[in-house]
Structure formats: C-alpha cells, structure tokens
Amino acid sequence: MxxxxxxxxxxxxxxxxxxxxxxxxxxxxxxxxxxxxxxxxxxxxxxxxxxDGLISRQVAVLDPHRVGPTVLATVLVTLDQESFEHHREFAERMRAEPQVQQCYQVAGPWDYVVVLAARSMRECGRLGNQLFKADDNIRRYETLVAFDTIKTGLTLPLPAPQPGRP
Amino acid sequence: MxxxxxxxxxxxxxxxxxxxxxxxxxxxxxxxxxxxxxxxxxxxxxxxxxxDGLISRQVAVLDPHRVGPTVLATVLVTLDQESFEHHREFAERMRAEPQVQQCYQVAGPWDYVVVLAARSMRECGRLGNQLFKADDNIRRYETLVAFDTIKTGLTLPLPAPQPGRP
DNA sequence: TTCGGGCATGCAAGATTATTGTGCCGGGGC
DNA sequence: GCCCCGGCACAATAATCTTGCATGCCCGAA
The missing domain is CATH 1.10.10 (Arc Repressor Mutant, subunit A)
Known part of the structure; x- marks a missing residue:
C-alpha cells in the first residue's frame, strides 16, 4: 500500500x-x-x-430523495471465520456492489460497517439477503434503516497548517 | 420539507x-x-x-490518509428522552460539527448512526466525549473505530429509466 | 556577508471549454 | 392536417483554464 x-x-x-x-x-x-x-x-x-493523490476525485453529489425513492441503511456485520482470505473476499464483494456506498472494517464485536443505498425497502431487504444472508461465512448482521438523513458528505477535517511557511 | x-x-x-x-x-x-x-x-x-436540485453539489473528495493521519469511526447513539425538541437539538449539533461527516436517524434500538472523521485517536475520543458524553440526554453510545476503509463514496443507484421517451 | 539554486508567484498570451442564440425536427393535441 | 412545444445540433461568443516567462524570496554554501 x-x-x-x-x-x-x-x-x-x-x-x-x-x-x-x-x-x-x-x-x-x-x-x-x-x-x-x-x-x-x-x-x-x-x-x-x-x-499527490490528495484529491482523489471530483464528483457530483445527488440528492437521494430527489433522484427518486431511496432507502439508506447502515448494516453491521460480523464474519464467522476470520481468515485473511475470508476478509479479502468480503471486501471484494462490497467493492463490486454499486449499492454499497461505504464499507469500513472496524474494531470491536462487529467486523464491518456497511452503508447501503437502495431504491425501495423491498430492494433493501433483497440486497441484505443477497450480500449477507446468502454468505454462509457471516455469523450475524443487523440492519439499521435510516428514517432521515441529518447530514451527509465526505468532508475531512484538515490538519492545522504546518509551522512551515506562512 | x-x-x-x-x-x-x-x-x-x-x-x-x-x-x-x-x-x-x-x-x-x-x-x-x-x-x-x-x-x-x-x-x-x-x-x-x-x-431541480437533483445534483445538490459538486465536491472534491480527499484521500483521508494522504491528507494526514486520519481516524474514521462510526458511532451508534441512543437518546434518553425522545422528545421532538431533543431530537432537533441533537440533529443541529451534528450538523454544526465539521468532524461529523454523516448522520442518519435510524429505526431500532439505536436512534442515530454518526460517522466521524478525526485527526487522531485521541481527538476521536475527545470528540466522542464532547458530542455524546457531555450531553446528558444521551442514554448510550458505542464507537466503532475503523481499521480500514474498504470503500467510500456517496454514489446512488439510479432508478431504471421511465418508460417515457427512448 | 554574499552568491547561486530551487521554488512559488503574477502576468499575459494562447488553447480549451462552457454558454447562449438560432433554426430545425418530431410528437402530441386540436 | 396543422400548430405548438420540447429538445436537438450548429455556430458564434464568452468564460475559463493552461502554459511560458521573468521576477522575487528564502535557503544553504562559500
């Protein structure tokens, strides 16, 4: 890396x-x-x-509920077997699925946090089944369906300027 | 709305x-x-x-770990009192804090999912304290610190084209 | 202290790209 | 069948981006 x-x-x-x-x-x-x-x-x-790769890309951000009916959900996932290979495979699957907006590997009892964007509750459920239930290496997952989006973005806080040159 | x-x-x-x-x-x-x-x-x-507000904005996406040390975390939050006023106040606080990237109000035992971006583990902890521990209307919160970012973005799946005009 | 190199800047010309006006075409309603 | 409306291509114009160049600043070395 x-x-x-x-x-x-x-x-x-x-x-x-x-x-x-x-x-x-x-x-x-x-x-x-x-x-x-x-x-x-x-x-x-x-x-x-x-x-320098500092700016990785420049994108248009769409308004979820203006584009059409949209269901956002956060899914917490715990794998069953924790082998390197299983993790790699899971990550690959998340990357490949367009409806997975974000995916983080986290510390604690949960292994992953996944943010899904679907076009209906029904599709959201189907997506969960397909991504997590069908995978027999997933011990447990919990879906937190969003009622409301309070805030969204990818904005990062920037470090204080280096004492370098003013 | x-x-x-x-x-x-x-x-x-x-x-x-x-x-x-x-x-x-x-x-x-x-x-x-x-x-x-x-x-x-x-x-x-x-x-x-x-x-039409379909494209809400156009932004540059920075690479978190190229910008400098960055700690991403997902925080699950449950309020104590659920009054409308308390929810509004919480939402306002999330919107105002630059280090809150995303915040969703969700169904289930947890009330909110919050994604934080901090510049160090220390700051991440401080932020959690400030935002959630100091608020005496928060019953419980749990921080899931990210080891690794598998995928990130705000891309939405688009509805199939209307049968309209081909 | 003085000299020389590296680096970032402002300015201005030149190249790209975005914007807008115009006329045309096809579909739906009358 | 005719008209109106919406969306299109094309072209002229305007705006924006890109690049070459000379200058100034800061630094290390002599």
Whole structure:
C-alpha cells in the first residue's frame, strides 16, 4: 500500500482544500480571490494535489430523495471465520456492489460497517439477503434503516497548517 | 420539507448522472460523446439537474490518509428522552460539527448512526466525549473505530429509466 | 556577508471549454 | 392536417483554464 508521507500543507493549502471540499465548481479566479492568490497559482496548487493523490476525485453529489425513492441503511456485520482470505473476499464483494456506498472494517464485536443505498425497502431487504444472508461465512448482521438523513458528505477535517511557511 | 415529485429521467439522464457521480471533471464534449449528445445538449441537461436540485453539489473528495493521519469511526447513539425538541437539538449539533461527516436517524434500538472523521485517536475520543458524553440526554453510545476503509463514496443507484421517451 | 539554486508567484498570451442564440425536427393535441 | 412545444445540433461568443516567462524570496554554501 502506497503510504505516501503526506505532503506539507501551508495555510493557503488548507483554505483551498476546504473550499474545494465544499464546492469544487468554483472558478480558479474565484478561488484565488478567496485565498489571495492568482488563478494560475491556484491552478498549480490544485494540479499538485491531484498528482499527490490528495484529491482523489471530483464528483457530483445527488440528492437521494430527489433522484427518486431511496432507502439508506447502515448494516453491521460480523464474519464467522476470520481468515485473511475470508476478509479479502468480503471486501471484494462490497467493492463490486454499486449499492454499497461505504464499507469500513472496524474494531470491536462487529467486523464491518456497511452503508447501503437502495431504491425501495423491498430492494433493501433483497440486497441484505443477497450480500449477507446468502454468505454462509457471516455469523450475524443487523440492519439499521435510516428514517432521515441529518447530514451527509465526505468532508475531512484538515490538519492545522504546518509551522512551515506562512 | 420540499418533497419535489422527482423529475422524470430518461435513459440518457441516467447515463449522464452515473458519469457525473463517478467523475464530474469530464468536459461536456466528452460526456456528450459517451451518451450520444452534443455538448450543448449535455450542458442544458446538467443545468436542469442543478435547477431541480437533483445534483445538490459538486465536491472534491480527499484521500483521508494522504491528507494526514486520519481516524474514521462510526458511532451508534441512543437518546434518553425522545422528545421532538431533543431530537432537533441533537440533529443541529451534528450538523454544526465539521468532524461529523454523516448522520442518519435510524429505526431500532439505536436512534442515530454518526460517522466521524478525526485527526487522531485521541481527538476521536475527545470528540466522542464532547458530542455524546457531555450531553446528558444521551442514554448510550458505542464507537466503532475503523481499521480500514474498504470503500467510500456517496454514489446512488439510479432508478431504471421511465418508460417515457427512448 | 554574499552568491547561486530551487521554488512559488503574477502576468499575459494562447488553447480549451462552457454558454447562449438560432433554426430545425418530431410528437402530441386540436 | 396543422400548430405548438420540447429538445436537438450548429455556430458564434464568452468564460475559463493552461502554459511560458521573468521576477522575487528564502535557503544553504562559500
């Protein structure tokens, strides 16, 4: 796994990245205006973030309930046998399923937290069966169906700027 | 709450939205190429998605572990008193905290699922204390710290195109 | 202290890309 | 059959992005 040592970020980088996390549709001119830099300087920084893999991608976020009926659910999962191979297989299956939005391997009695997005309660149930019940290596799983989405996003808190260069 | 009746989507819409969910950085020309439409037609459709709130925003997704040390955790929460007011207050607090990535109100013994992003284990603990322990209306909460991120994103499965116009 | 290199910047030209106006075509309603 | 509406392609225009270049700053080395 490419554990790159993390490029150093100054105050402007943090400002920029926060703006981009919030709305990546802004123009370079606008961004530059907000951070006190010329558009071209901004552009070069952003290019660097991409090259460094700091910005992994740029996506459009759809409104779940505007797209059509949507059921979101969180599923807690515990595997039966914990072999490396079983974990790998499970992870692969989660990655392959488009209706799995997120999947984390966690500490404690549960092994995984999985966030599902389905188009109906019925489909949500079917998905659970297909992904978890049909797998005979899953000891137990529990589905927490969402009533309401209070907040959603992938925004990360950024580290305080390195004492580097102000 | 503005429960807009969902605009009808044809096959091209679904194709386009899927492309945009995957990578919103593509040019109109490229998008048009993939869906068999001219750039201007694509542009007009996208403008419509925005107007309809179908695309709620466009963001840059950062790589958590490239940005710096990051600890992700899922927290399950049960309130003590279930009054409307208490729920509203809790939701407000989640929305206000930048380190809360996602928050869902769910069915079952747990009331909420909260996804946290912190910069260290220490901070993660502090955050938990601040958000949940300090609140005397929280009966119980359980933190599931993530070892590993198998998958992440906000991609939604799109409904099959309406029988509308092919 | 002074010199030289690396690095990031602003500016401005040039290339791409997005936006908008126009006319055309096909389907549905009258 | 005719008209209206919606969506399309094309083209001109506008906006935005990209790149080359010269400059200034900070640093280490002499």
């Amino acid at each position: 490419p554990e790159t040592p993390t490029p150093r970020l100054d105050e402007t980088d943090v400002l920029l990245l926060d703006l981009l996390q919030d709305d990546a549709g802004r123009t370079l001119y606008e961004l530059g205006d907000q951070v006190g830099l010329s558009p071209s300087a901004v552009q070069r920084r952003i290019a660097r973030y991409r090259k | 503005p429960e807009t009746p969902t605009p009808r989507l044809d096959e091209t819409d679904v194709l386009l939205l899927d492309l945009l969910q995957d990578d919103a950085g593509r040019t109109l020309y490229e998008l048009g190429d993939q869906v068999g439409l001219s750039p201007s037609a694509v542009q007009r459709r996208i403008a419509r998605y925005r107007k």
